[in-house]
Each structure stands twice: as C-alpha cells, then as structure tokens.
Amino acid sequence: QRPGVGGFKRLQKCNAQTAFWQEFSTLDGIDEEFAEQQWYLPSVVERALIDEESSVNPHHLLQSLDMSTKTREQALGALAESDAIDTYSSILTRDECYILQTYLLKNVEKELGIDNVDDCADWQVNLDVEELERLIGSHAVDRLFQVPSLLEDDPAIDNRSAFERVGIFIRVYERSPQGRPWMPFHSDGNAWTVNVALNDDADYEGGRLMALTDGALQVVERGQGDATCHRGSVYHAVSAMKRGKRYSMILFFHTDS
Numbered sequence: 001q002r003p004g005v006g007g008f009k010r011l012q013k014c015n016a017q018t019a020f021w022q023e024f025s026t027l028d029g030i031d032e033e034f035a036e037q038q039w040y041l042p043s044v045v046e047r048a049l050i051d052e053e054s055s056v057n058p059h060h061l062l063q064s065l066d067m068s069t070k071t072r073e074q075a076l077g078a079l080a081e082s083d084a085i086d087t088y089s090s091i092l093t094r095d096e097c098y099i100l101q102t103y104l105l106k107n108v109e110k111e112l113g114i115d116n117v118d119d120c121a122d123w124q125v126n127l128d129v130e131e132l133e134r135l136i137g138s139h140a141v142d143r144l145f146q147v148p149s150l151l152e153d154d155p156a157i158d159n160r161s162a163f164e165r166v167g168i169f170i171r172v173y174e175r176s177p178q179g180r181p182w183m184p185f186h187s188d189g190n191a192w193t194v195n196v197a198l199n200d201d202a203d204y205e206g207g208r209l210m211a212l213t214d215g216a217l218q219v220v221e222r223g224q225g226d227a228t229c230h231r232g233s234v235y236h237a238v239s240a241m242k243r244g245k246r247y248s249m250i251l252f253f254h255t256d257s
C-alpha cells in the first residue's frame, strides 16, 4: 500500500521541493499544490487528465486509480453501461449563465474552501436552492431539476420532491498560480450529477469534462447552457486547463435509497 499524497506532503514538503514540483509540471504557472499532485499521477492518468488523450485504455486507467473495492465495482459497472451519461442543450439561457458567472467571481475568493476529492482549494461558491432561485428564477431551477428524469426517461423523478437532498455549487477553473487547473478522476457519492457548462468549450482550451462510460474515456463537448447528467457511479474528471477560464455549475441529486 502506497502512502496517500497527503502523507508524502507532510513528510517531504520543503521549499526546495516546491521549486522542484513546479519545474516538473508541464503546465507552467499552476498552483504549487497541483504541480505536486501531478508528480504522483500514474502515467496513464496523466495522459488522460493533463494531455486529454481519450484513446487511453479505460480499464488500465481505472486500475491505476486508488479507490475502495465497492467504488471500483460501481465504476466498472458504469464503464460498461451505455446510458449512464447524456448532454442536453440549452438547459440554461446565456443570460442565466452570465448571472451565475458574475455571482461566482464576486464571491469565490471570500468563500475559498478545500475540495474533498483532492484536498486542494475548491474555487467554488456553494448555493442552496433558494439562493439559486433568487439568482436565475424558479423556472430555470425547474429545468435543472428535470434533467435526471431525461437521462433515466423516468417521469417519477420529474419533480423536486423526488430528491432527498440536492447539493449545488458553481466553480471556476483556470491555469494560474492561484486557481484550479483540473479536477482529478473520481466518482460522486450521489444518485445523479447534473453538470452545466456556464461558458462555451470554445472560450478556453483544455478543461474538458471526461467520463469513463460506454467502454471508453469519453470527452464531452458542450456549449454555454448545456447540461450533462451522469450517474454518480461514473468515474469522471475535468482535464487540465491550457488557456482561459471555465465556469461550471454542479448539482448533486441525492435519493434516500
């Protein structure tokens, strides 16, 4: 069993090493914490996450990632499924996306927290349903809450009371000494995740939503306002940013079963 990244960090962190991580990283100018994590990435993971190489062997990729036996079974199940993810166009309008981007940029620095996937700064602003309704209106929130029922083709979950709890946040990605350049591979511990592109893929380079499903590493293509829905079991990541800023809104739909 190899020690986690956190263990290495506590044992080895010193100034000389800081310079070393940054020199090692192929992405100039990223936050030292991310440069350090890149050092520990298995090469197949680095090819997918940093180089956006979609032709990597998906089973080899999953084998290289640390996870519990149960999570691995679920991730392998999702990799074999062909209906675990889909993207729906124009779930939010451009104006609704800009409102959320503006709110994010205004509040992100004062709300900086630590992400539980990689223990790095999250660069996100959490929202509850009431705040989201205040920002974009209840009709827009209704559209977002309908997305899981589109994926499952199940009218029984086409209403707000079908979910026990919904976690919501908006996030910015950026290749910068202060910013989040990527999101490493992980699964979400909820039934469905809705991931909304708050700007166009064309506004930035890198920063693609990647998902291990339908037998391969899928690279999702989206325009502003498009919403991707995937089951929580699907292993996914956001590839390294090369240029520009990427804005996303994430909704975690929890059920009690």
Ligand SMILES: O=C(O)CCC(=O)C(=O)O
Pocket: 171, 183, 188, 195, 209, 236, 237, 238, 248, 250
């Ligand atoms: O920001 C994104 O597009 C994905 C984020 C994500 O997967 C997560 O926070 O669980």
Ligand SMILES: [Fe+2]
Pocket: 186, 187, 188, 193, 236
């Ligand atoms: Fe996620």
